[in-house]
Amino acid sequence: MSFAPVPPPIRRIDPDAPATIARPGSNGVAGAAAAIQEAVAERPGTKGERMRINDLSIAYGTKLAVREVTLPVREHEVLALIGPSGCGKTTLLRSLNRLTELTATAVSTGEILLDGQSTHELEATDLRRRVSMVFQQPNPFPMSIFDNVAFAIREQASRKPGKAVLEPLVRDALERAGLWDEVGDNLDHPALRLSGGQQQRLCIARALAAKPEVLLLDEPCSALDPKSTEIIEDLIVKLKEQVAIVIVTHNLQQAQRVSDYVAFMYLGDLVEYGPVDQVFNAPLAERTKNYVAGTFG
Amino acid sequence: MSTTARNPGPQIVHKRGRDSVSNWRLIDRLALYACWAVGIGLCTVAAALIGYMCFRGIQYMDLSLLVTNPAVGASQADSGGFLSPIIGTFLLTLIGTVIALPFAVGAAIWIVEYGRPSWLARAVESAIEVVAGTPSIVLAIFGLLLFSGSIFEPLSFAADNGAVVGKSFLTAGAMMSLIAVPLIFTSTREALMQIPAQVREASYALGKTKWATIRRVLIPSVRPGIFTGTALGMGRIAGDTAIVVVLLGATLTLEPQGDIPLIKTLRGSGSTLTSYVYNNSPAGEGNAPQKAYAAAFVLLILILILNFGIDKLARRSKKESV
Amino acid sequence: MERSVKDAGGGQSPAAKMEKRAEYSLGALSSLTLVLIAAMVIYVLSKGWPSFAHNGLSWFGSSGNVDQQLSEIFNSPANPKYYVYKIGTWPLLYATLLTTGLAVLIGIVVATLAAVFIVEFAPESVKRIVSPVIRMLAAVPSVIYGLIGILVLVPFVGNEIVSGGRKQSVAGVVQLSGASLIVAVVILTIMICPIMIAIVADALRAVPRGWTEGATALGANRWRVMWTVSVRAARPAIIAAAVIAAARAIGEGIMLAMVSGSVGFAPNPLDGLTFWFEPLRPYAATIVDNAEGLSVKPFGQTMYAIASVLLITALALSLGGAAAKRPLRKYGVRL
Numbered sequence: 001m002s003f004a005p006v007p008p009p010i011r012r013i014d015p016d017a018p019a020t021i022a023r024p025g026s027n028g029v030a031g032a033a034a035a036i037q038e039a040v041a042e043r044p045g046t047k048g049e050r051m052r053i054n055d056l057s058i059a060y061g062t063k064l065a066v067r068e069v070t071l072p073v074r075e076h077e078v079l080a081l082i083g084p085s086g087c088g089k090t091t092l093l094r095s096l097n098r099l100t101e102l103t104a105t106a107v108s109t110g111e112i113l114l115d116g117q118s119t120h121e122l123e124a125t126d127l128r129r130r131v132s133m134v135f136q137q138p139n140p141f142p143m144s145i146f147d148n149v150a151f152a153i154r155e156q157a158s159r160k161p162g163k164a165v166l167e168p169l170v171r172d173a174l175e176r177a178g179l180w181d182e183v184g185d186n187l188d189h190p191a192l193r194l195s196g197g198q199q200q201r202l203c204i205a206r207a208l209a210a211k212p213e214v215l216l217l218d219e220p221c222s223a224l225d226p227k228s229t230e231i232i233e234d235l236i237v238k239l240k241e242q243v244a245i246v247i248v249t250h251n252l253q254q255a256q257r258v259s260d261y262v263a264f265m266y267l268g269d270l271v272e273y274g275p276v277d278q279v280f281n282a283p284l285a286e287r288t289k290n291y292v293a294g295t296f297g
Numbered sequence: 298m299s300t301t302a303r304n305p306g307p308q309i310v311h312k313r314g315r316d317s318v319s320n321w322r323l324i325d326r327l328a329l330y331a332c333w334a335v336g337i338g339l340c341t342v343a344a345a346l347i348g349y350m351c352f353r354g355i356q357y358m359d360l361s362l363l364v365t366n367p368a369v370g371a372s373q374a375d376s377g378g379f380l381s382p383i384i385g386t387f388l389l390t391l392i393g394t395v396i397a398l399p400f401a402v403g404a405a406i407w408i409v410e411y412g413r414p415s416w417l418a419r420a421v422e423s424a425i426e427v428v429a430g431t432p433s434i435v436l437a438i439f440g441l442l443l444f445s446g447s448i449f450e451p452l453s454f455a456a457d458n459g460a461v462v463g464k465s466f467l468t469a470g471a472m473m474s475l476i477a478v479p480l481i482f483t484s485t486r487e488a489l490m491q492i493p494a495q496v497r498e499a500s501y502a503l504g505k506t507k508w509a510t511i512r513r514v515l516i517p518s519v520r521p522g523i524f525t526g527t528a529l530g531m532g533r534i535a536g537d538t539a540i541v542v543v544l545l546g547a548t549l550t551l552e553p554q555g556d557i558p559l560i561k562t563l564r565g566s567g568s569t570l571t572s573y574v575y576n577n578s579p580a581g582e583g584n585a586p587q588k589a590y591a592a593a594f595v596l597l598i599l600i601l602i603l604n605f606g607i608d609k610l611a612r613r614s615k616k617e618s619v
Numbered sequence: 620m621e622r623s624v625k626d627a628g629g630g631q632s633p634a635a636k637m638e639k640r641a642e643y644s645l646g647a648l649s650s651l652t653l654v655l656i657a658a659m660v661i662y663v664l665s666k667g668w669p670s671f672a673h674n675g676l677s678w679f680g681s682s683g684n685v686d687q688q689l690s691e692i693f694n695s696p697a698n699p700k701y702y703v704y705k706i707g708t709w710p711l712l713y714a715t716l717l718t719t720g721l722a723v724l725i726g727i728v729v730a731t732l733a734a735v736f737i738v739e740f741a742p743e744s745v746k747r748i749v750s751p752v753i754r755m756l757a758a759v760p761s762v763i764y765g766l767i768g769i770l771v772l773v774p775f776v777g778n779e780i781v782s783g784g785r786k787q788s789v790a791g792v793v794q795l796s797g798a799s800l801i802v803a804v805v806i807l808t809i810m811i812c813p814i815m816i817a818i819v820a821d822a823l824r825a826v827p828r829g830w831t832e833g834a835t836a837l838g839a840n841r842w843r844v845m846w847t848v849s850v851r852a853a854r855p856a857i858i859a860a861a862v863i864a865a866a867r868a869i870g871e872g873i874m875l876a877m878v879s880g881s882v883g884f885a886p887n888p889l890d891g892l893t894f895w896f897e898p899l900r901p902y903a904a905t906i907v908d909n910a911e912g913l914s915v916k917p918f919g920q921t922m923y924a925i926a927s928v929l930l931i932t933a934l935a936l937s938l939g940g941a942a943a944k945r946p947l948r949k950y951g952v953r954l
Contacts, residue, residue, distance in 0.1 A: 097836060102832065125840050128835070128836055128837065135829065139827075139830060141830055156838065210837070
């Protein structure tokens with residue numbers, strides 16, 4: 001890598017090393033690596049790829065946060081990023097819509113492709129309209145519900161869209177987010193007066209309004225009560241038919257409930273990637289096994 | 298796509314991707330240009346202001362002006378320099394600051410550390426806001442009204458018909474202090490509020506009384522804040538003209554009154570750089586714009602030093618004490 | 620269990636007495652400001668009262684050439700029974716409203732754009748220059764603004780911009796020397812911008828990151844994020860800034876006395892473009908111009924009446940501005 005000063009040495013994955021012998025200091029990464037590469041490879045007949053991350057490394061200044069990660073984001077699929085705190089999951093998520101650029105010291109190598117095009121060559125505003133994000137803390141704007149949901153549509157249009165154009169789109173987004181029944185009768189209600197769970201669903205509706213291709217969710221339920229969490233998890237499973245979803249979560253049960261594929265990250269490395277059943281019930285890497293069993297977190 | 302281990306060739310390091318302005322709506326682009334225009338415009342105005350002042354100031358400035366007193370003269374050449382206005386500015390700034398300090402610091406300490414009853418504390422804070430917002434011309438003529446009362450004769454002097462004139466360095470200085478009080482108060486109060494509660498608690502735990510804590514622990518640590526506020530206050534006092542014009546008598550040179558040395562100067566009238574500039578401009582008697590430029594130049598340098606130089610010193614001392 | 624210091628023996632320990640003394644003396648010292656404000660309002664109002672009493676509400680109205688009325692008051696006979704008080708200060712009131720209103724309106728737009736520039740668009744190197752520049756503009760004394768105004772801008776406007784023909788067109792009514800509304804407004808706007816920029820910039824910086832990041836993540840460009848989210852959230856600060864700047868503008872006497880023309884004339888908007896070049900004289904400038912005549916009783920009382928109008932207005936605006944600032948302090952905006 002060409003960052004200066006010299007970054008820590010790259011741990012090279014040796015595909016020839018035996019898969020399951022636990023050596024002191026190793027984490028059984030070898031066998032997992034082979035599995036990753038297989039799972040990541042395009043296979044005919046499987047679902048199409050919306051986004052692809054190739055050899056992505058991200059550093060803040062000289063501190064490496066994500067190290068050579070390769071992952072696909074497929075349509076009609078929920079990809080969960082799991083791992084202990086500070087291991088690069090959120091950084092990886094935020095790099096998908098180039099939100100990492102808001103930090104002045106962030107640099108990256110490798111590429112992220114959206115429908116085959118490098119995200120760095122797309123306009124940032126275009127990229128973010130196609131790849132939408134919902135944050136951990138619900139952050140509805142200090143405006144009415146209608147204005148919140150219509151925000152992205154208004155930003156996308158080249159001239160001011162009239163109410164007649166906006167109303168059906170807003171209604172559609174609120175329905176898809178499962179909020180229409182609760183707020184449909186009074187869309188001028190200030191968004192900040194909704195409950196936490198409703199606010200988060202409003203944020204999801206807002207993110208869906210401009211019909212994105214990919215939806216990024218950064219621990220969307222961690223600030224919510226169990227009932228709201230359940231509602232949103234159902235929502236996620238329903239939504240994957242319309243958008244590809246990438247979700248970062250600390251909650252392993254949640255990952256099992258909602259996702260199709262799981263990527264386990266540890267200290268910036270992608271340790272294991274595969275279908276949810278495999279990662280949770282028959283993980284290949286020792287470290288994955290320990291994390292999933294709750295030995296550390 | 299190959300799945301073998303990749304051989305990293307020359308890698309592209311991305312900092313920021315494409316984020317060009319050309320995609321924006323026209324009105325957004327106009328707004329962006331407007332922001333830039335305003336930002337650069339303000340800098341241009343400031344540069345023009347300072348530049349022109351320096352240009353004219355250096356053109357008409359003569360070091361002899363700093364050491365000769367103004368004199369009544371027919372032409373520019375013999376109307377003298379502005380030594381006494383300079384002395385006047387220093388005197389007035391000094392008096393104003395000396396009077397302001399105990400009031401401002403005392404009020405800040407009382408509000409932050411005591412502040413009982415709370416309605417009184419809020420009233421005092423509002424009163425200081427009101428003082429800060431009062432036009433200095435109103436302060437000036439209030440001062441005149443106040444100090445014309447015979448009880449205040451020792452502060453100035455009496456005219457021939459016995460009426461107290463009320464115009465002197467002391468009276469002007471007293472009203473000038475009102476200009477500095479809000480600045481010193483705000484600065485001190487901010488500094489006091491930034492001291493964490495643990496510092497006070499530690500001092501009480503050691504057995505010190507509240508008052509002793511204030512004197513020995515808190516005041517020393519807010520010294521930089523007091524310093525900054527004082528520098529700002531001095532800058533504002535030095536730059537004020539209305540109070541000088543009304544309350545200082547605007548005599549060309551210092552005219553002491555009475556017999557006691559030093560006090561007699563303070564009781565007397567005089568002028569400052571600001572009133573000198575005003576009087577020499579076309580708005581005053583003024584057919585001496587050259588002198589006005591020179592004096593304004595000196596005044597500007599003085600004020601910039603007060604505002605920026607002392608502020609830098611305060612910041613350095615804060616860094617050392619931390 | 621603590622025993623209050625007061626219980627010790629029949630009196631208080633010397634330390635406790637010292638405490639009480641310290642608290643009361645500091646409190647008394649602080650309360651002096653209240654006494655001062657009260658005294659100021661009472662003194663100035665009572666001294667100016669005769670002028671209001673003799674004119675009633677028409678004191679604010681238009682009853683003739685205000686400069687002529689002022690000189691008649693000044694030349695009142697020495698006998699108190701024959702003091703002249705008649706005055707209709709409408710031209711002065713109008714001048715005050717015009718200069719302050721225009722300066723604040725233009726200034727708030729300029730200040731908001733400048734604040735957005737400083738907070739969002741200025742590159743680091745430019746930021747490092749612009750902030751001290753703004754602070755410096757705030758530090759320049761009003762007499763220097765006035766000096767440049769009267770020695771540079773006024774002759775420029777008078778000779779280069781105002782044509783002979785224009786001067787002729789109003790020659791019967793007023794002289795167009797260049798000391799005018801437009802010079803006054805331009806300089807006054809520059810003088811009040813720094814205060815507003817500081818307040819608005821602080822408020823923009825204090826907008827919660829959740830909102831700005833959220834808007835960015837939805838595809839809004841940098842200007843739109845600023846405009847639809849930050850500026851909107853900073854609206855109370857913008858209002859507070861305008862109120863505080865208005866208080867400053869109303870009280871500005873020296874600079875306006877030097878550049879606005881010192882004629883008690885009410886510029887006529889029906890004059891078209893000439894409106895901007897007509898002289899005027901707001902309240903504060905009137906007092907500055909007439910400060911020597913305070914010893915003549917009725918004249919002094921008239922001036923104090925004007926001062927009390929300024930005082931009450933400044934009081935209202937300062938308290939209003941302070942009230943507007945208070946909720947902002949909650950968000951950590953340093954004002």
